[in-house]
Structure formats: C-alpha cells, structure tokens
Amino acid sequence: MPPGIIRPPQEDVDATRMFLEEEGIVPGAHVLDVPCGIGRRAIGLAEAGFEVTAVDPNEMGIAAATERIPGAVANRLHFATAPRDALPGLTAETRFDVILCLDHALGRESTADDLAFLRRLAAYVRPGGRLVLDLLNRDFFASRKRPFAFHTIGSVEQHEFRSFDPATGVLRLEWKFYERVGEDLKHRTDSSVELTLLTPRDVAGSLGQSGWRMVGVWGGWRREAVTADHRKLIVLATPAG
Amino acid sequence: MAAAHWTEDLFLRHPEVFLAVHENAWSTGEEQARDLHAILERFGVPPGGRILDAPCGIGRHATRLAKMGYRMVGADLSPVFVSRATELARQEGVADRATYHIGDLRRLTEAVPATDAPFDAALNLWTSLGYYDEETDVRILREYAKLVRPGGILIIYIVNRDFVVRHFDPQGYEAIGDIVHIEQRHLDLVTSRMRNEWRFFRRHGEDLNHILTVPIEHCIYSLHELRRLLVRGGWHPTEAFGGFKMDAPSIDSPTQIVVGRR
Numbered sequence: 001m002p003p004g005i006i007r008p009p010q011e012d013v014d015a016t017r018m019f020l021e022e023e024g025i026v027p028g029a030h031v032l033d034v035p036c037g038i039g040r041r042a043i044g045l046a047e048a049g050f051e052v053t054a055v056d057p058n059e060m061g062i063a064a065a066t067e068r069i070p071g072a073v074a075n076r077l078h079f080a081t082a083p084r085d086a087l088p089g090l091t092a093e094t095r096f097d098v099i100l101c102l103d104h105a106l107g108r109e110s111t112a113d114d115l116a117f118l119r120r121l122a123a124y125v126r127p128g129g130r131l132v133l134d135l136l137n138r139d140f141f142a143s144r145k146r147p148f149a150f151h152t153i154g155s156v157e158q159h160e161f162r163s164f165d166p167a168t169g170v171l172r173l174e175w176k177f178y179e180r181v182g183e184d185l186k187h188r189t190d191s192s193v194e195l196t197l198l199t200p201r202d203v204a205g206s207l208g209q210s211g212w213r214m215v216g217v218w219g220g221w222r223r224e225a226v227t228a229d230h231r232k233l234i235v236l237a238t239p240a241g
Numbered sequence: 242m243a244a245a246h247w248t249e250d251l252f253l254r255h256p257e258v259f260l261a262v263h264e265n266a267w268s269t270g271e272e273q274a275r276d277l278h279a280i281l282e283r284f285g286v287p288p289g290g291r292i293l294d295a296p297c298g299i300g301r302h303a304t305r306l307a308k309m310g311y312r313m314v315g316a317d318l319s320p321v322f323v324s325r326a327t328e329l330a331r332q333e334g335v336a337d338r339a340t341y342h343i344g345d346l347r348r349l350t351e352a353v354p355a356t357d358a359p360f361d362a363a364l365n366l367w368t369s370l371g372y373y374d375e376e377t378d379v380r381i382l383r384e385y386a387k388l389v390r391p392g393g394i395l396i397i398y399i400v401n402r403d404f405v406v407r408h409f410d411p412q413g414y415e416a417i418g419d420i421v422h423i424e425q426r427h428l429d430l431v432t433s434r435m436r437n438e439w440r441f442f443r444r445h446g447e448d449l450n451h452i453l454t455v456p457i458e459h460c461i462y463s464l465h466e467l468r469r470l471l472v473r474g475g476w477h478p479t480e481a482f483g484g485f486k487m488d489a490p491s492i493d494s495p496t497q498i499v500v501g502r503r
C-alpha cells in the first residue's frame with residue numbers, strides 16, 4: 001500500500017487523545033502503544049504531540065511503519081519489535097505515563113498469557129500512571145446474532161462469518177477475501193481468529209491478578225455508560241501498588 | 242426507459258434465481274402447512290374448504306394444504322413458479338385439488354377464475370405485502386376481500402417491523418445449493434421502507450460468479466399498522482400471532498401473523 005493511505009482514522013486519534021487529556025495526560029506525555037499493529041494510531045498520537053513508543057511482534061509491519069514515520073514527528077515516535085511472549089520488551093528503566101493496549105489485544109492466547117502480559121506492562125508504568133484497554137464487549141456479541149458481515153476495501157471484498165459460544169465466551173471470526181473483478185468475486189485467501197471476550201467483571205479480575213486496579217470502564221472513548229449495545233469496552237486501570 | 246420494478250427483475254426476468262430460493266424452502270412448507278391447518282381450524286374454516294394462496298410461489302404451502310383436503314387455488318406473478326407449482330402438485334397427486342394461475346396481486350380478481358370464488362380463506366405468506374406503496378397494499382387487500390366470502394378470513398404472515406428495528410442486521414448471507422445470496426440492508430425509519438441490495442452469485446470452486454444484483458425496496462409494518470391496513474382493505478382484524486405456532490406477538494419475533502375476517 002502506498003505510504004499516503006496509512007493514516008489513522010482521525011476520529012480514532014481524536015477520541016483517544018481527548019480521553020487521555022481528561023485523565024490529565026496531555027501532549028508531551030510518554031505513551032507506550034502495545035501491541036501497536038502497523039502503527040497508525042501511534043503516528044496520529046505523535047502528531048498530536050505525545051512522545052510515543054510503539055511495539056508490536058510483527059517485524060514486517062514495524063519495518064514498514066518505521067519507514068513511514070513523518071519527518072515532523074521523527075523525534076517523538078519510536079517503533080520497536082518484541083516477541084509476543086516478551087512484549088513490550090523494552091529496557092528495564094523505561095517508564096511511561098500511559099500504556100495503551102488497543103484493538104482487543106487480550107483474549108487472543110490463554111488467560112495465563114494475558115496475565116503475564118499485564119504483569120510485564122505493570123513494570124513500565126510510572127507511579128500514578130494509567131493503562132488503557134480497548135476490548136470487544138462480550139455482551140454486545142452475546143446479545144446479537146450477526147452471523148455475517150462484508151466489507152469492501154478498494155477492490156477487495158472481505159466476507160466475515162461470526163460465531164459466538166456463550167459457554168466459553170469465544171468469538172470465532174472467519175474471513176474470506178475476494179478480489180472484485182467486474183461484479184464477480186475471485187477468491188484470494190482465508191483467515192480466522194478466535195477471541196475470548198470478557199465482561200467488565202472478568203476484566204477487573206484479570207487486572208486485579210496482574211498488578212493493576214480497574215478504575216473505570218465505559219462503552220466508548222467518550223465515556224458512554226457500558227451497555228450491551230456498545231461494541232467496545234474502554235477500560236482504565238492504575239498500578240495496584 | 243424507466244427502470245423496471247424490482248419484482249419484475251427478480252420474478253420475471255431472472256426467475257431461475259428465486260426459483261432456487263423457493264426450491265430450497267420447499268421442505269419448510271410441510272410443517273408450516275400443518276400449522277396453517279391449525280390456524281384455519283381455529284378460525285372456523287371447514288375441512289375441505291376453498292383457499293386462495295397468493296402469491297403462491299411454487300406452492301409449498303398450497304400443495305401441502307391440498308393434501309390435507311383443502312381445495313387450493315394459487316396465483317403468482319411468475320409463470321416459471323406457477324408452472325413448477327403445477328408440476329409439483331401433480332407429483333404429489335393433488336393436481337385436482339391445487340390449481341395455479343399466473344397473476345398480479347394488484348389484479349387478483351382478473352387472475353383467479355370467477356368459478357373458483359368465493360373462498361373460505363385467503364393466504365398472503367412470506368412477506369408478500371409492502372412491495373409497492375401503502376395505497377396499493379390497501380387495494381391488494383380489497384382484491385382478496387372481493388374473492389373471500391363474508392365471514393371468511395385472510396391470513397397475513399409477514400416480517401415484524403419492531404423486530405427489524407430492535408435486531409437490525411445490516412448484512413446477510415445465505416447459501417442455497419451452489420447459489421450464494423449476499424444482502425446489504427438499509428432501513429429508513431422515517432418511511433419504514435427497507436432499501437436492500439441483493440446480490441446473487443454462483444459458486445465456482447472458491448470463486449463467486451455474479452448472476453444478478455437487485456435493489457429490493459419494500460415497506461415493513463408494525464402490528465398496529467397492519468391492523469389498520471386490514472380495516473382500510475375491508476377486513477376486521479381479529480387475533481395476531483408471533484408466528485405459525487400461534488405464539489403471542491412479540492417485539493423479539495422476526496415475523497407476525499394477522500388474521501382478518503371479512
């Protein structure tokens with residue numbers, strides 16, 4: 001993809017920035033974004049004035065993101081990679097004002113892995129700092145039977161088949177990717193993911209076992225009340241100590 | 242040239258696509274016909290009574306009801322569906338008790354032979370109202386009323402607007418044999434009209450070869466609106482149900498049944 005279109009949706013960046021500012025975390029603050037994916041939001045936050053360190057296990061994504069750092073923010077944005085089981089993998093003395101853990105970064109591996117990850121993160125936050133989680137809301141998916149969705153991105157059409165198992169809380173997403181040729185759809189590839197979805201109480205429990213204390217949970221970045229109609233949970237925690 | 246109404250696109254120009262949908266639903270007619278039989282009995286339609294089913298599709302209800310002893314007449318816009326219905330009735334051994342005619346709901350009295358009327362009951366199933374505007378729906382209900390005897394009934398089985406509002410799902414997928422149907426839905430709450438885009442593909446290995454794209458536009462009704470519509474169409478609304486099992490109407494039931502008495 002050309003560098004020009006790797007831009008964060010500006011409303012995502014703005015919503016995150018406003019959320020942080022309400023916590024007293026303003027431009028100039030040190031932000032750790034982990035896992036950062038291909039770094040779209042990290043670039044946006046650096047452009048907003050934050051000092052951002054962004055880490056992801058995907059080396060190719062990070063290499064590409066590093067090449068695309070806009071010159072104006074080159075001194076405020078640092079990309080790094082680390083193995084998934086060692087994230088964020090930074091030097092021991094690094095401390096951040098806030099750690100962002102977005103796009104449902106928990107529930108992809110075992111609960112033990114999540115707890116270990118959260119414990120490692122606790123070592124990188126300054127006293128009184130914050131952890132912000134952006135998770136999929138279990139109750140949204142449990143209360144909606146939406147077995148199918150499709151999205152088009154340029155000439156690519158993605159078909160998504162969803163199933164949710166209330167007994168395990170696992171949301172299974174299967175994707176088929178097609179290329180649109182005229183009105184035909186030529187199959188290109190498939191992929192799938194299984195995500196364990198959590199209720200706010202589950203999240204509070206996991207945080208409590210990993211050196212954090214949940215201090216707030218909302219249905220969105222604008223601090224909407226949590227309801228089953230909100231797709232996301234925005235969770236705020238502080239170090240337990 | 243004015244664009245054809247979507248019903249013409251789907252049922253007249255490309256009937257083979259929706260024929261596959263009908264064939265796929267054929268097996269569901271067995272149980273639903275038994276349920277309809279119970280509803281007909283509850284409203285005093287006599288065994289062996291005369292029943293009009295319009296639109297009838299390939300007769301998945303009508304042919305089954307004929308096997309239970311009713312004298313069935315079906316009408317449908319699509320000559321292809323009517324011909325298939327006739328063939329299936331013959332296969333099921335009820336060609337003498339289930340006859341099918343080509344006809345438009347808006348001119349039902351022209352489609353149904355005068356000698357077949359009056360009917361003890363008429364059926365409008367599978368969300369077959371709301372395809373045009375509300376005044377046309379009133380006209381269609383009056384057409385049924387002209388063909389049903391006083392005291393006879395009309396059973397409407399149709400999507401429940403309240404369900405759609407509460408459980409709106411903007412996209413849908415259905416595999417029907419080797420046909421894949423992908424739907425993008427839009428609900429206009431101001432006009433209560435659904436504006437959907439239906440795309441049909443044929444599976445070719447893992448690829449999907451495009452057959453047809455049809456914009457489907459229709460009006461959806463809440464229960465009180467249907468009851469009011471019945472009155473305007475010359476019917477007295479009686480009971481209403483959430484579905485074929487005569488369960489109570491509910492915002493969480495995808496469908497609703499209203500019964501009007503002539």
